[in-house]
Amino acid sequence: MHQTFDAALEINLLHANQAGADHNRAHFDEWGITCLNVMSSPGAGKTVLLERTLAALNQELKIAVIEGDMTTELDAERLRQYGVPVIAINTGRSCHLDSQMVSGGIHTLAQEYNPSELELVFVENVGNLVCPAEFEVGEHAKVALLSVTEGEDKPLKYPVMFQEADCLLITKTDLAPYLDIDLHRLESNVRQMNPHVRIIPLSAKTGEGLEQWFDWVRTQIQSLQIEELAIQA
Numbered sequence: 301m302h303q304t305f306d307a308a309l310e311i312n313l314l315h316a317n318q319a320g321a322d323h324n325r326a327h328f329d330e331w332g333i334t335c336l337n338v339m340s341s342p343g344a345g346k347t348v349l350l351e352r353t354l355a356a357l358n359q360e361l362k363i364a365v366i367e368g369d370m371t372t373e374l375d376a377e378r379l380r381q382y383g384v385p386v387i388a389i390n391t392g393r394s395c396h397l398d399s400q401m402v403s404g405g406i407h408t409l410a411q412e413y414n415p416s417e418l419e420l421v422f423v424e425n426v427g428n429l430v431c432p433a434e435f436e437v438g439e440h441a442k443v444a445l446l447s448v449t450e451g452e453d454k455p456l457k458y459p460v461m462f463q464e465a466d467c468l469l470i471t472k473t474d475l476a477p478y479l480d481i482d483l484h485r486l487e488s489n490v491r492q493m494n495p496h497v498r499i500i501p502l503s504a505k506t507g508e509g510l511e512q513w514f515d516w517v518r519t520q521i522q523s524l525q526i527e528e529l530a531i532q533a
């Protein structure tokens with residue numbers, strides 16, 4: 301009986317979150333913004349990846365970041381150094397961003413900047429390999445990071461994140477030679493969960509894979525623009 305109640309509550313919660321996510325996505329669509337939701341366990345390299353990305357693409361694209369952290373603005377402050385709008389959201393005790401929190405971030409963004417001038421919004425989610433994958437925030441695509449230090453079994457143990465991801469970045473590949481990690485097994489475990497996900501091995505330290513990541517980001521923006529043109533035609 302107790303279990304049934306919990307399941308019903310969870311379905312309602314996710315249903316309400318989904319409605320909010322659809323509303324957020326409608327705002328992004330109206331402004332011509334592509335939104336990418338960046339997720340991983342704590343410390344897999346989300347903020348460093350965004351730092352490298354802002355440094356490389358900031359001249360080419362108008363980018364903003366919605367930065368989710370439980371308590372601090374440490375990551376937001378790191379990213380503000382790249383001169384882009386960064387809206388910080390503290391989730392308090394919650395281990396993920398939800399669509400309502402991101403809605404607040406979107407409205408702050410729209411008050412402080414002209415959102416129609418933006419092309420790309422990254423959402424850096426709270427470091428957690430489980431919950432963020434369950435809660436859409438209005439993104440057009442999900443990016444998951446898994447660092448080589450986490451072990452090749454993680455796609456099997458935490459399947460939802462890997463099933464939901466549109467792009468999986470295997471990060472910190474510069475550290476692989478010092479670890480007992482089997483990268484082929486890791487990739488095959490990812491494929492078992494999600495046969496079609498784009499996988500990019502990447503090191504923010506050496507730069508390996510960064511160009512492929514930037515190209516994937518550009519492709520996301522282009523495919524959304526093509527979709528919009530098709531809708532208008």
Ligand SMILES: Nc1nc2c(ncn2[C@@H]2O[C@H](COP(=O)(O)OP(=O)(O)OP(=O)(O)O)[C@@H](O)[C@H]2O)c(=O)[nH]1
Pocket residue numbers: 340341342343344345346347348349375426427428471472473474475502503504505506
């Ligand atoms: N060797 C190596 N270290 C990296 C790489 N990318 C990130 N790191 C290190 O990993 C640590 C965590 O990086 P962050 O970018 O802060 O990780 P995060 O996922 O944003 O962490 P949270 O926001 O706390 O979840 C830092 O010490 C980074 O310098 C990499 O490609 N190679």
Ligand SMILES: [Mg+2]
Pocket residue numbers: 346347348375424
């Ligand atoms: Mg971070």
